[in-house]
Amino acid sequence: MSEAASNTESYTHKPRVAYFSMEIAMENDIPTYSGGLGVLAGDTLRAAADIGVPMVAVTLVSRTGYFRQAIDPQGRQIELADDWEPARYATRLQATVALELEGRQVWVGGWLYVMNSWIGEGVPILLLDTDLPVNDPRDRDITHSLYGNGDAYRIKQEVVLGVGGVAMLQALGFKLMGYHMNEGHSAFLTLALLRRYARPREGLRPGESAYDLPLVRQLCTFTTHTPVEAGHDKFDYDLVRRIYGDLLDLDTVKLLAGEDKLNMTRLALNLSEYVNGVAKRHAEVSRQIFPGYVVHAVTNGVHASTWTSKSFATLYDQHVPGWGHEPELLARADRIPNDLLWAAHRDAKQALLDKVRELAGVSLSADQPILGFARRMTAYKRADLIFTDFERLKRIAAKFPFQIVMAGKAHPNDMAGKQLIETLHRHIRELAQEIPVVFLPDYDMELALHMVSGSDLWLNTPLRPLEASGTSGMKAAFNGVPQLSVLDGWWVEGCLEGVTGWAIGDDSPTANGHDAMALYDKLEQLILPLWYGDRAGWTAVMKGAISRNAAFFNSHRMMRRYATEAYLR
Missing domain, CATH: 3.40.50.2000 (Glycogen Phosphorylase B;)
Structure with a gap:
């Protein structure tokens, strides 16, 4: 039995919901969160552990964190490094999966952190990591910085999160009943699922798609968190194809993610059966921003024992x-x-x-x-x-x-x-x-x-x-x-x-x-x-x-x- 299996075997015996989030606030001293989105993700998993909702979470290890803030005498913000060592808090997984980015093979490893509860069994969190000796030096830092600079870096991070996360869950033997995207950063996972469940092209009727869109939609849940336009990732298709060439055929992707640019929110909306905003008012605003979509409202909440003095x-x-x-x-x-x-x-x-x-x-x-x-x-x-x-x-x-x-x-x-x-x-x-x-x-x-x-x-x-x-x-x-x-x-x-x-x-x-x-x-x-x-x-x-x-x-x-x-x- 591999070390990876021994780390995760107690969590793979029953079906779980895979929860994907670019940031998760696991502990105060683990700087894998920048603000409300990550804290909400952490509270989600703490509550799931408490009440026994079977989940497994996927995020990036973000080795250099977000940043530590100092203020100079004039009141200006100074950003300081906030590195952390995953081995202090988590166990390394021996399982690795391979992606192809910019024509290079990139290996993705991971760490297992368990969000424990004094009531329930705990929720496993997989922190994906490309800082492996086998990788090209240009790829080892993909999972270093939370929300790093530039579209090229963000695309790589989001491919690792979405596509790499789906592959890692499969490699570790998790049985999954569905996938929950916490914001659009992980929406590439929908393309990985379409590829996984694609039907052989031989024997397809003229005009019939090889991709099982209804099945993938049934598997996916999407929570949108922002009515601010800048909060929705949009990428040039030429850049996406240069970095992640192993895309589905471009015509299909454009139908799902937008004609002019790849809009990660649109991709998630079109391939999720259940979509929700995080308050009743936010759901109303989201329906105005994205007309034609059914957007439910599940108003956020906070974890009781974590936020009570x-x-x-x-x-x-x-x-x-x-x-x-x-x-x-x-x-x-x-x-x-x-x-x-x-x-x-x-x-x-x-x-x-x-x-x-x-x-x-x-x-x-x-x-x-x-x-x-x-x-x-x-x-x-x-x-x-x-x-x-x-x-x-x-x-x-x-x-x-x-x-x-x-x-x-x-x-x-x-x-x-x-x-x-x-x-x-x-x-x-x-x-x-x-x-x-x-x-x-x-x-x-x-x-x-x-x-x-x-x-x-x-x-x-x-x-x-x-x-x-x-x-x-x-x-x-x-x-x-x-x-x-x-x-x-x-x-x-x-x-x-x-x-x-x-x-x-x-x-x-x-x-x-x-x-x-x-x-x-x-x-x-x-x-x-x-x-x-x-x-x-x-x-x-x-x-x-x-x-x-x-x-x-x-x-x-x-x-x-x-x-x-x-x-x-």
């Missing part, structure tokens, strides 16, 4: 036993005594204050509310919206003092996002005498948990309708932190005004230009007076966030929907 987990263990496996039980959180709820929040807030002091050298007050904002730093997220009117902001702070804690990375190629970080630091300096504002560097899962649990109010201010889902506010809800957000993504479903949090403006796209004033009005007239003047009223909203939102917007509910509606259809 220690103080709240202890509180729930005492008052809502079983909440970790059945988060819907948190609907009973309204029975928790107010003083115990507030004490748990004070503990989480103190942990954030300690982290701020450690990372920024700034001492914030436990007696003033903290407004938290942590997102990918890109223009449409509007991290600077709260700073639209300095004088109005100062007047509010003079009546109701508050503090702001922010964090987030900009993609190295997103110049506007990097400029946004620099602008935020200029605002921090300009407001230093009136409002304490802190930007914490190197946002990751550990820092995220501190922020979503230690803040008093969670902010989210994207341009409508560009927020596909957004999950940070769901994480905040597990820690009793209400959200103040634009009505987009999941918040369209989660916002019960004054019960689970508050909305900024209405849900019309025309409201974007009025959001800053609406934000100020809510802070000045409702939210800060409530925090300072009515502790019972504030804890009632905290309980609403837990019992109405955390009880529903969790990955256990999300995975049960995928299992019953997508996998077992």
